[in-house]
Amino acid sequence: MPQSAPLHLIPVGLGDSPANDWLPTHVQALTRELTVFIAENAKTARAFLKLIGTATPLQEITIHTLDKRGNKPGEIREWLKPALAGQAIGLVSEAGCPAVADPGAAVVALAHDMGIAVRPHVGPSSILLSLMASGLDGQQFAFHGYAPVDSAARAKQIKQWESTSQSLKQTQILIETPYRNQAMFATLLQTLKPGTRLCVARGLTTPQEWVHTASIEQWRERRTPDLDKIPCIFLFLAGR
Numbered sequence: 610m611p612q613s614a615p616l617h618l619i620p621v622g623l624g625d626s627p628a629n630d631w632l633p634t635h636v637q638a639l640t641r642e643l644t645v646f647i648a649e650n651a652k653t654a655r656a657f658l659k660l661i662g663t664a665t666p667l668q669e670i671t672i673h674t675l676d677k678r679g680n681k682p683g684e685i686r687e688w689l690k691p692a693l694a695g696q697a698i699g700l701v702s703e704a705g706c707p708a709v710a711d712p713g714a715a716v717v718a719l720a721h722d723m724g725i726a727v728r729p730h731v732g733p734s735s736i737l738l739s740l741m742a743s744g745l746d747g748q749q750f751a752f753h754g755y756a757p758v759d760s761a762a763r764a765k766q767i768k769q770w771e772s773t774s775q776s777l778k779q780t781q782i783l784i785e786t787p788y789r790n791q792a793m794f795a796t797l798l799q800t801l802k803p804g805t806r807l808c809v810a811r812g813l814t815t816p817q818e819w820v821h822t823a824s825i826e827q828w829r830e831r832r833t834p835d836l837d838k839i840p841c842i843f844l845f846l847a848g849r
Contacts (some may be wrong), residue, residue: 612695613692613693613694613695613724613725613726614691614692614695614696614697614698614725614726615692615697615698615725615726615727615728616689616692616697616698616699616700616716616717616720616725616726616727616728617639617640617643617697617698617699617700617728617730618700618706618707618708618713618717618727618728618729618730619636619639619640619699619700619701619707619730619732620632620636620701620702620705620706620707620730620731620732620733620734621653621654621657621701621702621703621704621705621707621732622657622660622704622733622814623704623705623733623735623812623813623814623815623840624704624812624813624814624815624817624840625815625816626814626815626816628660628661630814631732631733631814632661632731632732632733633730633731633732636730636731636732637661637662639730640658640661640663640699641661641662641663641664642664642697643670643697643698643699644665644669644670644671644696645670645671645673645688645691645696645697645698645699646658646670646671646672646673646698646699646700646701647672647673647675647685647688647689647698647699647700647701647713647716648672648673648674648675648700648701648702648703649674649675649701649702649703649707649711649712649713650674650703651672651674653703653704654672654701655667655672657701658670673688675712675713675715675716677712679712679715680715682715682719685715685716685719686719686723688716689716689719689720689723689725692720692723692725693723693724693725700713700716700717701713704735704840705732705733705734705735705736706729706732706733706734709734709736710736710752710754733813733814735784735810735813735840735842736752736782736842738810738813738814739782739808739810739813739820739842739844740780740782740844742808742810742820743780743808743810743820743822743844744806744808744822745780745806745808745822745844745845745846746778746779746780746846747780749777749778749779749780750779750780750781750782750844751770751773751779751780751781751782752782752783753770753781753782753783754783754784755783755784755785755786756783756785756793758789760796763793763796764796764799764800767796767797767800767801768800770783770845771800771801771802771805771845771847772847774805774845774846774847775847775848775849778846778849779846780844780845780846781844781845781846782842782843782844783842783843783844784840784841784842784843785841785843787837787838787839787840787841788837788838790836790837790838790839790841791833791836791837793843794809794833794834794836794843795833797825797843797845798825798828798829801825801845801847802825802847802848803824803825803826803829804824804825804826804847804848805824805825805845805846805847805848806822806823806824806825806845806846806848807822807823807824807825807828807843807844807845808820808821808822808842808843808844808845809821809822809834809836809841809842809843810841810842810843810844811834811836811839811840811841812839812840812841813840813842817839819834821834822844824848
């Protein structure tokens with residue numbers, strides 16, 4: 610009976626920058642040898658593999674794509690079966706670390722259920738990088754993903770998160786679709802209390818990287834940063 614092979618969790622870049630800046634060379638070498646991948650987005654997965662380089666022609670590499678609405682467990686199990694026969698599989702996100710705020714978590718769960726070894730590899734996580742650089746509480750924090758799109762609902766949700774932040778002394782972390790970054794920043798300045806500290810982490814690991822933390826009161830006195838269409842993470846911690 611063949612020995613099973615692992616599911617490799619391979620981080621993808623957060624933007625346009627050389628792979629050597631954010632992915633260890635041994636992870637790049639391992640990735641080049643894989644011929645089966647499970648990806649959040651096939652197009653971005655191919656761009657990632659083209660950047661890294663592959664030992665097998667790209668057109669001969671199998672890329673299974675996760676459905677945003679969710680895949681049936683039986684379908685994912687079929688994708689993972691080659692690992693039981695000794696063929697290693699790579700799992701990649703659209704950006705950053707797979708299975709962290711990412712649909713790949715369902716793949717990892719099924720891999721464990723099937724007895725397939727799971728190997729996480731070092732690489733960029735916008736959530737952790739922004740928290741590291743923020744100067745906010747790194748012991749207690751919560752990642753919420755996206756706030757509501759509706760302006761009234763968004764402001765209400767942000768106030769609720771600020772209340773939680775104050776009561777638990779917990780850093781709140783959220784993201785926004787890049788073209789709505791400026792609107793999100795404006796909402797945060799309008800909604801949060803003057804003493805709450807806000808960090809904006811823009812374009813991490815790219816030439817556009819910029820991270821700054823200040824109180825809402827201080828932010829209101831400064832020029833609005835250029836956040837349009839650049840991936841950003843927003844973090845805030847309520848004052849006591």
